[in-house]
Every structure is written in structure tokens, then in C-alpha cells.
Amino acid sequence: MLEAVHLTKRYASLPAVQDLSFTLQPGQVLGCLGPNGSGKSTTVKMLTGLLQPTRGVVRFDGHNIQDNLAAYRKLLGYVPEEPNLYPYLTGWEYLELIGTLRGMAHSDLEKKIDSLLELFSLHPNRHASIGSYSKGMRQRVLLIAAIMDDPEIFIFDEPLSGLDVTSALIFKNLVQALGQQGKLVFYCSHVLEVVEKICSDVLILRKGIVIAQDSVANIGQILGQSLENTFLHLVDDVDTMSVARDIVTVMKMKAA
Ligand SMILES: Nc1ncnc2c1ncn2[C@@H]1O[C@H](COP(=O)(O)OP(=O)(O)O)[C@@H](O)[C@H]1O
């Protein structure tokens, strides 16, 4: 079980995440939903051990992850929001490097990389440098790198960014399959339709504070409406139609 206990992160004195707690059991797909700047990536960085919380602790199977980060990271498949890929390596070389760093057996590795590149439609590009890849292709390399060692815990930070429709659908089905396999999945997104579809549970962040936390089914039911309405109700005090109209008005403005 993965546990976040009263996680708080301040940058300088600004709070980015405040008092966030949850438990994540095998088989659960926990969605972390919130608009830009609400603290999702900060939460993810604390869960992966990249950032030390200002207060609170992350535990896996009862142990503070900071006590043995190397062992914890071996169990972790992480897709960061910003792809830090080496542009001069080919897709194949990058995956081989990651697999080797993770200590995967070399015979397994080659077969897995080959099959996964095929399944993610990257096989024809495997020997081209990553610098020549589109954003969606880079994202697929990151996804392969995160899953190929069959980790127990998956942490995805906006994993669909740049993906085409087919790859996005494959990935959404994959996340559900991971849940069914008894993996632990933490899935961050600002897109509520996706979270509604593929997550079993959701926590909604607003300005670093958890404003709702429940199963996806319950959250809709409590307020007697879909997650979309709930989300808008909780997060956005913005009249999106009127803002869109105002933008068009400004766009059409001509200098007098
Ligand atoms: N390294 C940083 N230094 C200072 N402030 C940061 C840093 N990273 C994020 N923030 C701030 O913390 C808040 C939460 O950001 P973030 O976790 O990236 O949100 P999200 O991923 O939901 O868009 C924002 O106000 C952001 O400006």
C-alpha cells in the first residue's frame, strides 16, 4: 500500500500542496484532478521521492520511501510531465539505457523493447534519434520506459499530452488493465473525462488543497450530477462561456 500522510510542500513561503493524505491499494487507480497550478506535479514529485515534503511523509508498505529510495524506485514506473529525453540517442538506445540502469536482464530487455516499440507504433523509428521525434512519439518512448520493467506502482503526470487519438485510447485501456492486474496507479490530469473513465477513485485539487476525495461513483452521486458538473462546481468559479465570448471580442478589436 502507498500512503501519503499530511503531505505539504512550500516553495519559498508559498504553499503548493497542503495537508494531502490518501492511501492507494493494489488494484486501485487513483486520479488526481485539478486545473493548472493546483499542485498535481508537486504531489507527484513528492510521491516519486524527487522532492522532499516540507511536512508529512510518503510510505510504501509502512516504510518512509526516503529511507531506501533506490529500492522504492525499482518498484516505480514514472511518466513525468516534462520529458527529459536525450535527443542524440535513438529510441532504442534510450530504452536500452533505462533498462540497463534498472538492472533488467539483457536477454529480456531486447525482446521487450522490440515488442513494445512495435505495439506503440514506434518500431520503424527505433533507430532514428529522439531529437527527430514528434512530441507524441517522445511521450510513447516515456510510456514504454515507465512500464517495461513491470513495476508495482505507476505514477503518470499528464501522460496523454501530445498523444494521437489511437495511442491515447490504447493507453487509457492499458491503465485500466494495470488496475485489473493489481498494480497501484496514481494518475494526474487536468482532463476530467479521462479521470472519470479510467479511475476508480479521485482526489480533486484546488490551489494545493484537496477539495474532494472519494470513489468516482460516489463523488458524482453526492452532488447528484456527473463528475464534469461536480468539477466545475468545485474548482472553477469561472463562467467559461462568457470568458470565451470576451476573448473573441478582444480578438476582433481594432486599433482606433
Ligand atoms: N520549482 C518551483 N518553484 C516555485 N514554485 C513552484 C515550483 N514548481 C511549482 N511551483 C508552483 O506551485 C504551484 C503548483 O504547481 P504544480 O504542482 O506544477 O501544479 P500542476 O501540476 O497542478 O499544474 C503553482 O503555483 C506553481 O507556480
Ligand SMILES: [Mg+2]
Ligand atoms: Mg503539472
